[in-house]
Amino acid sequence: MIESYITCPTTFPIEATEPWAIVGKIEDIVGRLIGSLSDDYTVKDGVAIHRMVVIGHNVTIKAPASAMCHG
Numbered sequence: 001m002i003e004s005y006i007t008c009p010t011t012f013p014i015e016a017t018e019p020w021a022i023v024g025k026i027e028d029i030v031g032r033l034i035g036s037l038s039d040d041y042t043v044k045d046g047v048a049i050h051r052m053v054v055i056g057h058n059v060t061i062k063a064p065a066s067a068m069c070h071g
Contacts, residue, residue, distance in 0.1 A: 030064040037066070 022029070034041075034048045041048045046063025049055070 027064055030066065034064060034066055041066070 031046070034043055034046070037043065037048050040051050042051070043049075046065070047061050048066040049061075050066075055061070
Protein backbone atom coordinates (compact mmCIF):
# COMPACT_ATOMS: atom_id res chain seq x y z
CA MET A 1 0.00 0.00 0.00
CA ILE A 2 2.79 2.46 0.80
CA GLU A 3 3.98 2.15 -2.82
CA SER A 4 0.86 4.13 -3.76
CA TYR A 5 2.27 7.17 -1.96
CA ILE A 6 6.05 6.85 -2.23
CA THR A 7 7.20 6.48 -5.82
CA CYS A 8 10.89 5.87 -5.21
CA PRO A 9 12.99 4.52 -2.36
CA THR A 10 14.58 7.04 -0.04
CA THR A 11 17.31 6.79 2.52
CA PHE A 12 17.79 8.84 5.63
CA PRO A 13 21.52 9.26 6.15
CA ILE A 14 21.88 8.69 9.87
CA GLU A 15 24.27 6.48 11.68
CA ALA A 16 22.86 3.17 12.86
CA THR A 17 21.78 3.69 16.45
CA GLU A 18 18.81 3.27 18.74
CA PRO A 19 15.72 5.29 17.76
CA TRP A 20 15.63 7.07 21.13
CA ALA A 21 19.19 8.31 20.53
CA ILE A 22 18.25 9.67 17.10
CA VAL A 23 15.39 11.72 18.54
CA GLY A 24 17.83 13.68 20.68
CA LYS A 25 19.93 14.53 17.62
CA ILE A 26 17.20 15.02 15.01
CA GLU A 27 17.50 18.82 14.87
CA ASP A 28 21.23 18.57 14.08
CA ILE A 29 20.67 15.74 11.58
CA VAL A 30 17.98 17.63 9.64
CA GLY A 31 20.04 20.83 9.78
CA ARG A 32 23.00 19.03 8.17
CA LEU A 33 20.75 17.55 5.51
CA ILE A 34 19.26 20.94 4.67
CA GLY A 35 22.76 22.30 4.18
CA SER A 36 23.51 19.65 1.56
CA LEU A 37 20.39 20.07 -0.61
CA SER A 38 20.50 20.97 -4.30
CA ASP A 39 19.23 24.16 -5.94
CA ASP A 40 15.87 22.40 -6.38
CA TYR A 41 15.08 23.51 -2.81
CA THR A 42 14.19 26.88 -1.38
CA VAL A 43 15.49 27.23 2.17
CA LYS A 44 14.09 29.88 4.47
CA ASP A 45 14.23 30.07 8.25
CA GLY A 46 15.43 26.47 8.60
CA VAL A 47 12.73 24.99 6.34
CA ALA A 48 13.59 23.50 2.94
CA ILE A 49 10.85 23.05 0.34
CA HIS A 50 11.43 21.24 -2.96
CA ARG A 51 10.31 23.18 -6.03
CA MET A 52 7.77 20.44 -6.92
CA VAL A 53 6.13 20.22 -3.48
CA VAL A 54 2.59 21.49 -3.06
CA ILE A 55 1.72 22.58 0.47
CA GLY A 56 -1.94 22.75 1.44
CA HIS A 57 -3.75 25.65 3.05
CA ASN A 58 -3.34 26.25 6.80
CA VAL A 59 -0.19 24.12 7.02
CA THR A 60 2.52 25.03 9.52
CA ILE A 61 6.03 23.67 9.02
CA LYS A 62 8.40 24.28 11.91
CA ALA A 63 12.16 24.38 11.50
CA PRO A 64 14.21 22.42 10.98
CA ALA A 65 12.23 20.65 8.29
CA SER A 66 12.42 19.57 4.68
CA ALA A 67 9.58 18.84 2.29
CA MET A 68 10.93 16.64 -0.46
CA CYS A 69 9.43 15.55 -3.74
CA HIS A 70 10.34 12.14 -5.09
CA GLY A 71 9.09 10.62 -8.23
